[in-house]
Amino acid sequence: MQTTGIVLAAGNSSRLGRNKLSVTMPDGIALAAWTLKAALSSTLDQIICVVKPGDHLEWLPEECLRTATGRYTTAPGLRIAVCNDHAGGMANSIRCGIWTAMEYRPEGVLMLMADQPLITARHINGVLDALASHPDADYAAAAEDADAKPPVAFRSHMFGPLLSLQGDEGARKILRKSIYRGVKVPLSRESFWDADTEPQLQKILTYAEGQLWREA
Numbered sequence: 001m002q003t004t005g006i007v008l009a010a011g012n013s014s015r016l017g018r019n020k021l022s023v024t025m026p027d028g029i030a031l032a033a034w035t036l037k038a039a040l041s042s043t044l045d046q047i048i049c050v051v052k053p054g055d056h057l058e059w060l061p062e063e064c065l066r067t068a069t070g071r072y073t074t075a076p077g078l079r080i081a082v083c084n085d086h087a088g089g090m091a092n093s094i095r096c097g098i099w100t101a102m103e104y105r106p107e108g109v110l111m112l113m114a115d116q117p118l119i120t121a122r123h124i125n126g127v128l129d130a131l132a133s134h135p136d137a138d139y140a141a142a143a144e145d146a147d148a149k150p151p152v153a154f155r156s157h158m159f160g161p162l163l164s165l166q167g168d169e170g171a172r173k174i175l176r177k178s179i180y181r182g183v184k185v186p187l188s189r190e191s192f193w194d195a196d197t198e199p200q201l202q203k204i205l206t207y208a209e210g211q212l213w214r215e216a
Helices: 030-039 090-104 121-132 156-161 197-216
Strands: 003-007 046-051 079-081 108-113 139-144 148-153 182-186
Touching: 003 030, 003 090, 003 121, 030 046, 030 108, 030 121, 046 090, 079 090, 090 108, 090 156, 108 121, 108 156, 121 139, 121 148, 121 182, 148 156
Parallel strands: 003 046, 003 108, 046 079, 139 182
Antiparallel strands: 108 148, 139 148
16 A cells, blocks of 8 residues: 655754764764664655754655755655744644645655664564555554554545644544554564653664674
């Protein structure tokens, strides 16, 4: 099924106290670039990255940008969507992503948080495959134990409920409603680590460094 990815990257990093998107990972690439590279390496048909106004995008993966002219040009398959009212809460970023995605007339969308750098293309593809193989499901979500979490893929008939979210409501509100049928895809615990606080960030950096050392 044709699916558009929505990477939510318009947060304020208020709990961390600095821009989490640009934090340098052990390989020298920005934290959010790890997330975006996973999305770009997956089977998603196109990627929409929702950012806040004034984001200069220096954190984007090198292959996504050409800066010879002094202007950013996104790579094929990637589109930047600026959420002007991002300060109003997560729901506004979701709406920005959904409205932009609807221009492609996809059969579904997959939403992913930019501050989860340990999510891989394999994880994303697993969620996409679960939704495609369960035609009666409204969504497929990654799961830690019984708790559904991003990345989460929704069929197009769920765009209405997503667009109706308000304030700081995220997709989790929909996942918790019994009227919707979902498929859960278990992932390893570290896949869900995000960089909300300094201790959480340091845990991510330590784990990522260990992974890179093992792959060397």
